[in-house]
Amino acid sequence: xxxxxxxxxxxxxxxxxxxxxxxxxxxxxxxxxxxxxxxxxxxxxxxxxxxxxxxxxxxxxxxxxxxxxxxxxxxxxxxxxxxxxxxxxxxxxxxxxxxxxxxxxxxxxxxxxxxxxxxxxxxxxxxxxxxxxxxxxxxxxxxxxxxxxxxxxxxxxxxxxxxxxxxxxxxxxxxxxxxxxxxxxxxxxxxxxxxxxxxxxxxxxxxxxxxxxxxxxxxxxxxxxxxxxxxxxxxxxxxxxxxxxxxxxxxxxxxxxxxxxxxxxxxxxxxxxxxxxxxxxxxxxxxxxxxxxxxxxxxxxxxxxxxxxxxxxxxxxxxxxxxxxxxxxxxxxxxxxxxxxxxxxxxxxxxxxxxxxxxxxxxxxxxxxxxxxxxxxxxxxxxxxxxxxxxxxxxxxxxxxxxxxxxxxxxxxxxxxxxxxxxxxxxxxxxxxxxxxxxxxxxxxxxxxxxxxxxxxxxxxxxxxxxxxxxxxxxxxxxxxxxxxxxxxxxxxxxxxxxxxxxxxxxxxxxxxxxxxxxxxxxxxxxxxxxxxxxxxxxxxxxxxxxxxxxxxxxxxxxxxxxxxxxxxxxxxxxxxxxxxxxxxxxxxxxxxxxxxxxxxxxxxxxxxxxxxxxxxxxxxxxxxxxxxxxxxxxxxxxxxxxxxxxxxxxxxxxxxxxxxxxxxxxxxxxxxxxxxxxxxxxxxxxxxxxxxxxxxxxxxxxxxxxxxxxxxxxxxxxxxxxxxxxxxxxxxxxxxxxxxxxxxxxxxxxxxxxxxxxxxxxxxxxxxxxxxx
Numbered sequence: 127x128x129x130x131x132x133x134x135x136x137x138x139x140x141x142x143x144x145x146x147x148x149x150x151x152x153x154x155x156x157x158x159x160x161x162x163x164x165x166x167x168x169x170x171x172x173x174x175x176x177x178x179x180x181x182x183x184x185x186x187x188x189x190x191x192x193x194x195x196x197x198x199x200x201x202x203x204x205x206x207x208x209x210x211x212x213x214x215x216x217x218x219x220x221x222x223x224x225x226x227x228x229x230x231x232x233x234x235x236x237x238x239x240x241x242x243x244x245x246x247x248x249x250x251x252x253x254x255x256x257x258x259x260x261x262x263x264x265x266x267x268x269x270x271x272x273x274x275x276x277x278x279x280x281x282x283x284x285x286x287x288x289x290x291x292x293x294x295x296x297x298x299x300x301x302x303x304x305x306x307x308x309x310x311x312x313x314x315x316x317x318x319x320x321x322x323x324x325x326x327x328x329x330x331x332x333x334x335x336x337x338x339x340x341x342x343x344x345x346x347x348x349x350x351x352x353x354x355x356x357x358x359x360x361x362x363x364x365x366x367x368x369x370x371x372x373x374x375x376x377x378x379x380x381x382x383x384x385x386x387x388x389x390x391x392x393x394x395x396x397x398x399x400x401x402x403x404x405x406x407x408x409x410x411x412x413x414x415x416x417x418x419x420x421x422x423x424x425x426x427x428x429x430x431x432x433x434x435x436x437x438x439x440x441x442x443x444x445x446x447x448x449x450x451x452x453x454x455x456x457x458x459x460x461x462x463x464x465x466x467x468x469x470x471x472x473x474x475x476x477x478x479x480x481x482x483x484x485x486x487x488x489x490x491x492x493x494x495x496x497x498x499x500x501x502x503x504x505x506x507x508x509x510x511x512x513x514x515x516x517x518x519x520x521x522x523x524x525x526x527x528x529x530x531x532x533x534x535x536x537x538x539x540x541x542x543x544x545x546x547x548x549x550x551x552x553x554x555x556x557x558x559x560x561x562x563x564x565x566x567x568x569x570x571x572x573x574x575x576x577x578x579x580x581x582x583x584x585x586x587x588x589x590x591x592x593x594x595x596x597x598x599x600x601x602x603x604x605x606x607x608x609x610x611x612x613x614x615x616x617x618x619x620x621x622x623x624x625x626x627x628x629x630x631x632x633x634x635x636x637x638x639x640x641x642x643x644x645x646x647x648x649x650x651x652x653x654x655x656x657x658x659x660x661x662x663x664x665x666x667x668x669x670x671x672x673x674x675x676x677x678x679x680x681x682x683x684x685x686x687x688x689x690x691x692x693x694x695x696x697x698x699x700x701x702x703x704x705x706x707x708x709x710x711x712x713x714x715x716x717x718x719x720x721x722x723x724x725x726x727x728x729x730x731x732x733x734x735x736x737x738x739x740x741x742x743x744x745x746x747x748x749x750x751x752x753x754x755x756x757x758x759x760x761x762x763x764x765x766x767x768x769x770x771x772x773x774x775x776x777x778x779x780x781x782x783x784x785x786x787x788x789x790x791x792x793x794x795x796x797x798x799x800x801x802x803x804x805x806x807x808x809x810x811x812x813x814x815x816x817x818x819x820x821x822x823x824x825x826x827x828x829x830x831x832x833x834x835x836x837x838x839x840x841x842x843x844x845x846x847x848x849x850x851x852x853x854x855x856x857x858x859x860x861x862x863x864x865x866x867x868x869x870x871x872x873x874x875x876x877x878x879x880x881x882x883x884x885x886x887x888x889x890x891x892x893x894x895x896x897x898x899x900x
Contacts, residue, residue: 249343249363256361257346262337270341274333277325277350277357325355378472380455385470387414387446387458394445397463402581403499411479411499414446416460447495449473449513451480459495459513477510488533490593491551492577493544497537500578504589512547531555535596537563539576552599560599563592627865628674631667634884635871638857641668642865643759643798645834646791650805650823656853656875657839658683658764659691661802663882665760666695669728674759677752679732679745681768692729693721694880710878730756739770742786746793753797763790764804766825783826791832805829815843820858834861841875851875852885 250269257264261278327334334352339345347360390398390408394415398408449457457473479498483489490509492498501509536551538544552560565574566588574580580589598606616622627640641647641664651657658680668674680688690701697717700707713721732748734740745763752758763769773782787803794801808824817840820830830836836859842852853873860866872885 246343250339252363253339253343253346253361256363257337260359260361262335262348264337264339264346267337267339269339269343272336272338275335275337275348276327276331276333277335277352277355325350325352325357328352376472377474378470380458380470380473382414382448382455385416385458387416387448390415390445391443394443394463397445398499401496401500401578402503402586403496403578404503407499407502411502412448412450413499414448415443416446416458417443418460447478449476449478449480451476452484453481457513461495475513478513479510482507483510483531487531488535489531490535490537493538493547494576494578497577500581500589501537501593503581504577504586504593506590506593512551532559533561534559535561535563535593536599537577537593537596540565540573541575544576557599557601561596562599563596566592624672625864627862628668628672630664631671632871632873632882632884634873635855635857637867638869638871639835639837639855639860639866641760641800642834642862643800644795645862645865646787646794646801646803646832647835647837648803648805648820648823648829648833649837649839650807650818650820650829651839652807652818655839655841657804659875659880660839660853660855660873660882661762661764661804662688662691663695663880665729665762666692668760675728675730675756676760676762677730677732677749677756677758678762678764679740679749680762680764681733681740682765685731685733689725691880692725693718694878696724697721698879698881700878707878730758739768741770741772742789745769746789749793749799750797753799759799761794761799761801762804763801766803766805780826780828784828784832787828787832791834803833816840817854817856830859833859835859835866848887849874851877852887853882 246269254264262275264273264275267273267275325334332352334355335348335350335357337346337348343363345360345362348358350357390413395405395408398405398413444460444462447459447461448455449459451474456476457470459467459469459478461467477483477491478495486508488508490501490506492501492509492511495511498509498511501507534551534555536548538548538551548562552562565576565580566584568574568583574583577589580592617625624643627642629636629640649657649661665674665676669676678688683691693713694701697713697720699713699717700710701713703712730752732740732745732752734744742763749758749761752761771779771782773779790801790803793799805823805825807818807822817838819838820836821827823829835857838854838856838858840854840856842848842850842854851874853875855871855873857866857869857871860868872887873882874885875882
């Protein structure tokens with residue numbers, strides 16, 4: 127018989143001719159049916175096979191039940207898949223008349239209620255799976271009611287974890303973009319981004335997360351009631367966004383008698399006395415007590431903690447801080463002597479002591495109720511406390527109106543959460559009307575934490591002094607002058623150096639112009655006047671005198687030609703043995719090698735190797751990198767017309783030049799780096815050979831308006847006017863009178879080496895002050 131179980135379809139075809147003998151076999155029926163059941167034919171059967179076994183029929187079984195059972199057990203054994211109604215083996219009797227009498231019972235039709243139940247169960251399965259993806263185990267949370275759970279520590283998915291350990295940032299973004307595109311095309315709901323936080327109910331593991339599942343299983347929302355967490359969210363079974371607050375809470379009306387408050391006992395008063403809080407202050411603020419004991423499970427009391435650990439059910443008396451608004455009790459917060467908190471459920475959330483600032487223009491905000499009481503001991507009644515210590519955020523409903531308070535003193539705790547709370551309060555209320563308290567020093571490396579600690583250790587006078595000495599809350603971009611007094615003192619005593627500017631290397635020019643870190647110098651002149659040559663010579667002088675390094679963005683020069691010019695000025699010999707070198711011997715190989723090392727140590731090149739022109743943003747970005755990597759102190763941009771000057775159709779060239787020069791000046795000031803910007807003049811009409819002025823620069827008058835120094839380089843081209851190697855350096859603008867003045871200096875140019883020297887034909891100019899430069 128075992129071969130039937132192994133290969134039922136194959137062997138049934140071979141046995142189809144003897145099916146009556148097989149089905150009439152007692153051994154086969156006993157093999158297929160349950161051990162406690164034996165199959166017998168109906169009493170109406172007249173065959174010999176049925177009559178031979180009739181003597182063993184048990185009277186307790188009816189023929190119909192026997193035949194039906196045989197039919198149910200027979201089909202799964204003989205077929206490897208469900209037997210079709212059209213199959214020749216479907217309920218064939220093969221001579222057993224009792225089988226033909228089987229009547230098919232119709233399958234009962236599900237009612238509408240049962241269909242709804244199955245739909246709810248299906249949604250609950252989907253919903254609990256999505257909650258599990260958020261780290262919330264909702265298997266034991268019934269729908270239609272709130273359940274208390276431990277707030278989860280949400281971890282990032284395995285895919286994101288892999289992304290974060292990628293060494294290549296580009297690879298990480300590529301994988302992330304690919305994953306997002308796949309999910310979008312497949313219309314999948316995958317929690318790639320999960321909020322990571324570390325709550326878990328605080329140190330005590332309290333069940334601070336309230337989870338509510340809708341009765342129909344369509345959605346779920348959760349909210350952590352710990353003040354330092356504030357996790358909230360929602361999810362729907364159908365994938366749509368769910369509101370984190372689907373339940374409209376009805377505010378409870380409470381009274382002193384209704385929540386069974388009572389006056390403070392001696393033990394509680396002694397506790398406050400140890401904290402320097404007087405009985406008078408407690409009575410005025412209506413601080414009371416409550417006996418809880420076994421009543422802790424009262425449904426009107428919040429089962430979610432505000433502090434770091436749950437309330438111990440064995441406590442009998444807790445402090446009750448009553449929250450009043452216009453004479454009405456609207457909430458109550460409880461505190462045990464071991465600093466464990468809970469509060470009345472579904473009550474109004476307001477600032478503690480709100481009535482005390484009703485008609486005041488100056489208020490003080492602290493972090494706890496005891497700190498508010500401490501402020502009153504120091505003489506400040508216009509003080510309020512946030513309701514839940516240092517929460518993750520402060521609701522706009524909890525903050526004073528902008529129309530009432532003109533000065534707000536923030537006296538939160540000095541720890542990290544307290545400072546975060548201060549920043550959030552200042553941001554919501556406006557930093558321009560906020561002052562912050564700096565708590566006194568407890569030791570050399572530690573400050574007092576809060577107002578009550580100062581009151582207990584130093585007394586009310588020092589606490590009052592700390593409040594009166596509160597400093598304006600810092601606003602980005604707005605500073606009092608005292609913040610810069612140290613810098614002004616260093617400038618006065620010249621401790622930073624270069625206060626007068628750095629010498630250019632030419633005595634004739636130092637009286638008019640010196641190089642000050644953080645300034646912008648615009649240099650112009652007609653073509654072939656030696657603007658670039660003069661700047662290169664000055665850079666060499668600055669490097670030799672003070673060791674400055676520079677970044678060169680010179681688009682007009684090839685690298686090899688620019689290197690040759692700089693090497694000639696450094697070695698003081700011509701690079702080639704050519705006519706321009708006259709009788710001066712060219713530099714040898716050893717001097718060349720030494721000069722190349724000097725080039726590499728002194729200069730960095732900013733060059734755009736692509737066909738497109740570089741923009742000013744691109745240049746300044748590379749210059750910033752040169753400051754951080756090589757420590758450059760000067761930047762040369764030569765010239766202006768070699769930059770990319772794309773602008774919008776609505777922006778004029780004058781507006782563009784103004785914005786460009788502003789960016790350059792900000793870079794210069796921020797990195798204390800002097801910038802030389804070369805700009806060509808526009809086409810001069812009826813030029814008589816004289817030097818141009820700064821207003822002749824092509825583009826805009828902003829070149830002279832916005833620069834710190836404006837210089838014109840002009841070479842003499844008339845033999846009658848003087849030597850042809852005479853170069854006029856005209857200083858036409860100096861913003862910093864300490865660094866120079868308007869005037870002209872004359873230098874001689876050496877064509878063989880590219881060096882400049884003071885000209886003996888320089889006119890007499892009275893000394894402004896003794897030259898005392900670095």
